[in-house]
Amino acid sequence: MKAFFFLVSFLGVFPDVYQTLAIPLPNALLIHGEPIGFNTSSHREKRSENVSASCSNHEYKPKKQNYCCPKCLTGYRVAKDCSGVGQAPHCVPCESGTYSDIPNNSKRCVSCTTCLTQYGQITLSRCSPGKDTECGCPEGHFKQYSGQDFTCQECTTCRNGTQAFKCHDDKDTICQCFYNFFFHVSEKTCRPCSECEGSECKDHCPNPEKVKNPEENKGLLWTGLGAAAIMAVVVLIAFGVYIYYARKHPSPPHKSTDSIGRTPSSNNNEDKEDSKTIKNLEDENIYIVQHSTQPLLQNGSLPLPDITNIQSPPSLNTPEVKYAIIDSIPLRRWGEFVRRLGLSDHIIETSEKDHRHYGDAQYAMLQVWLTRDGGPTTKRDQLFNVLREINLGGCIEKIEEYL
Template identity: 35%
Template sequence: TYSHLFSLPLYLQVILIFVYVLMKESVEIAPVPYTLQVHRVALDGRDPSNPLRREKKQMHCQLGQYLHPRKTHCCMRCHAGTYKAKDCDHPDQATVCLPCADGTFTAVDNTISKCLQCTKCRTELQQIIETPCTPQQDTVCGCQKNQYQVDSESEFFQCRNCSSCANGIIASCSKNKDAICRCKPQFFLSRNNICKPCNSCTGEECLHCHSPVTASPTSSGLNGNLILGILVAIFGVLSVLCIAHKIGKLVQKNRIASSFYSC
């Protein structure tokens, strides 16, 4: 065969050699896709040649349950007033829950391994205990009667006495707000909720003071004299009418007497 090959023209020899090389390379490359498939199995753990094998789905627990730390099954949560002492070993086995000790609590269903410490009301801030701590509820702190809370959203809120408004109240004292006092004219409400005279105000506090309405001495004097003159005139007219009435009666009486004696 090789003798016949070399007997061919040179250009045909080159073409045949090129075709032979291409066919040989295609035969050697054929196993490569399987090699890649095996490599992919090593990377993601799945065998594409096995269509029956499926990925393991993530477990979802029902309400009131939690996923076991090994992610193999679900366990029941512990109720309020208890804590989780041990996970359940099997789905049909109950979680080991123990009651909270004195001074501790859990307010909701939980999976914590230790109960929470009860809040202590701070007497230095004048706090009092409104509701004592129970295994299912934390302590509720508050203030005494006629007091209100400052910074009530914080655990460290302070209790202060409600303002005693001597001139009336605009808004009563509430749990989180002091009373708003009413002030007399020419007085302003200071920042500490105390009525002070307007002549002692400074800065922005003066905006609450209104300028006093004063009349000039001349105008007030004229108004007083006018009123007094009117009263005197009325009294004089009444006096004249009274005297005239008495004189008329006296004249009429004398006429009657003189006519009687003339007869």
């Protein structure tokens, strides 16, 4: 009874405490440190007002401001931010020695670059408010980069070869060496195959041990020229002796003959012999040679025959030779080949556009080259020299079969 009385008294005396204890547990949980059931709408609305404004690429947001300002143009900097939405900032030009090459909201411009003369650099264009200094290399040099800086190096000269690609910007010259020469990488020169020792030259000199010394080649050349000179002297002497004896011992005048080669005579014995001869000739195939009707010289001899053998030079302007040239040269080397013959890129492009098949375009290019000034011998020498220069000397034998 005492316990029941105590409980009733406690509830009657402390009703507020009871109500507090009667609050459900979920209502006592906190969200972000705030009790459930409290009115927090005004607090959150205040926080949403501090969210940063969204600006485009051509705008910027000033510090401690909630609006966007347009950026200054190239060559200018911001002296004072704009005062509100739709207002423009105060922009001033970059000072001397500084630049700004993009739209910006910077308070300072960037310092101009100074070309490093100790590296061989030169100033191609001076610094302006909207553009930095442009540094480069003098003519005949190329850029060799080392990190952000570059050094100007002298372009390689193609001795004993031709330029496949010219020296330009940051690219050195690429050389195409002549036949029997190889490109020495460290020295950047074309060296003769007789000096080939390592693996760097085996592609250009497949049999370096068989390549003769240039001095030996010169000796063979002089030997061949000497033998040719001796043969020419012998031929001239023989020709002179022939002319001398022909003039000293002229041939007797020819007697007139009849239709079967007989000489008329009134002697009966000769007639008998002629009759026997005719009888013998009837059993054989006789070929009657008509004598020359050329007038005799004063000494009674016939004029000497013209023994000068004049041969016309081989002509390249035939369909057989043109197609032989086209078939001999690899298609990937054709452009280099016709450019070395002297054809311009305009002629090459025009020929390719005017013909549906590339073989017809190649034929047209050769026709243009053959119609230019120069005789057959000159054209032939030019053709063979170009093939040797581009290491296609093996094509010469195929082409000569059609000449």
